[in-house]
Amino acid sequence: MTVHRYRAFGLEIASEIELSVFAPGRSNEVDVEIRLAEHLSDPEDAEAMRFRNWIARPGLMVLDVPDVARFRIEDGRRILVEPAKGCTPADAVPHVQGSALAALLQQRRTLPMHAGAIETSRGAMLLVGTSGVGKSTLTNAFVQRGYRMMGDDVTPISLDAAGRPMATSGFPASRLWADSAEYFGHDISGLRRAQRDLEKYYVVPENWCDARLPVAVVVILHVAGNGQTRIEPLEPAERMNWLLRYSFRKKFLNGFGLNELQFRMVSAMAAQSHMVRLVRPARGAPAADLAALLEEALGFEPVVEGERVDETA
Incomplete structure (x- = not known):
């Protein structure tokens, strides 16, 4: 075989x-x-x-x-x-x-987060949220702005020797619904379907960041029924609650006896990362506009070629 x-x-x-x-x-x-x-x-x-x-x-x-x-x-x-x-x-x-x-x-004692990840000039930015909240679409909007994708939907978190939370890249493809793929100019007839019973397709970015980077920014994605798009700061107690909620397959941790591992990883991210919540209406908030808003508000930019870290995740 x-x-x-x-x-x-x-x-x-x-x-x-x-x-x-x-x-x-x-x-x-x-x-x-x-x-x-x-x-x-x-x-x-x-x-x-x-x-x-x-x-x-x-x-x-x-x-x-x-x-x-x-x-x-x-x-x-x-x-x-x-x-x-x-x-x-x-x-x-x-x-x-x-x-x-x-x-x-x-x-292997790492914590998978329900998050896409992008390489930025400040380190890794996690886009955290439940399925359907727009992680993949926003990730691709950042790719179009010159950023490199680290992961699409699941990002593993570990701690380095100094106790810093580190994000490890996933794999070089994102899964987009047909309308989102077309929004970014892709012809879905030429794309591979991600799952036979879903209208989701794999989109492969030209550049992928295969690295282990410090978690610099965590953005909690939240869809409201209406209202203005806004970025909200998160209090320390809120940070823990959101990160615990969006640990991927968190019930598995109970079976493995690893709840203490989850707490340590989440505590490190809550204490050491810049965390905000991005609230957007269900309609009328283009991904390109959301990416531009986050970039300006959080003060990061794409990493230039000569300043990239060695990609040895």
């Missing part, structure tokens, strides 16, 4: 499943294996936590996506994938890239 070599989320990956929007691997070392499997069993530990479609204990999770695949995520090093009857490995790809890798990142 062909084994593909990729790089994503700062990890070198050897995969039996094609993950075409991941960056090519750039090292002979392998941090993570993704393999096809059959008859994946549940954890035998009677004390494992059970929650809807997953079972977990420290270092192990079995995740069921009905009518798609079963996943077994082990020790931050392996993802085993058993496609459901009538499904192909390709059907499992969105869930490998999402929940399965999020669980694996947590096992």
Whole structure:
């Protein structure tokens, strides 16, 4: 069986499943294996936590996506994938890239945030919010302004030796609804569909930042029914609440016994990053205008070629 070599989320990956929007691997070392499997069993530990479609204990999770695949995520090093009857490995790809890798990142003691990320002159800027709030659209608006995308929807956070929160790049593609892709001038007939049952398409930026950068700015995205677009400061207590809310697949942390890890990461971001909330109406707030507003209000700009850090996430 062909084994593909990729790089994503700062990890070198050897995969039996094609993950075409991941960056090519750039090292002979392998941090993570993704393999096809059959008859994946549940954890035998009677004390494992059970929650809807997953079972977990420290270092192990079995995740069921009905009518798609079963996943077994082990020790931050392996993802085993058993496609459901009538499904192909390709059907499992969105869930490998999402929940399965999020669980694996947590096992490796990093905190995945529900956030896009952009490289700026001040460090990484996180665009945080729930699905459908406009993270990918705003990320692409910054790309059109000369910024480099680090990630589209999930950004892993870790702490460096000095205790600074650091953001690691994901993979070089964003997922846009058809109308958003067309807003940025893309012909969707030439784009790869991100998921067969959704009108979402992969858009690959010309430049991608593969790096581990300090988290300088966190923008909480919030859609209001009406009113003016505005940027609001956040009090310390609010910061913690928003960051806890938008930890990606946060319930997994309970199963892994990693709630203290989440608290440490969130506390560091709340204390050391510039945090604001961007409130916009549901209609009539073009992404290009929002990007320009944030750029001016927060005082950052794209990184020029000669000043970029070594890209060694």
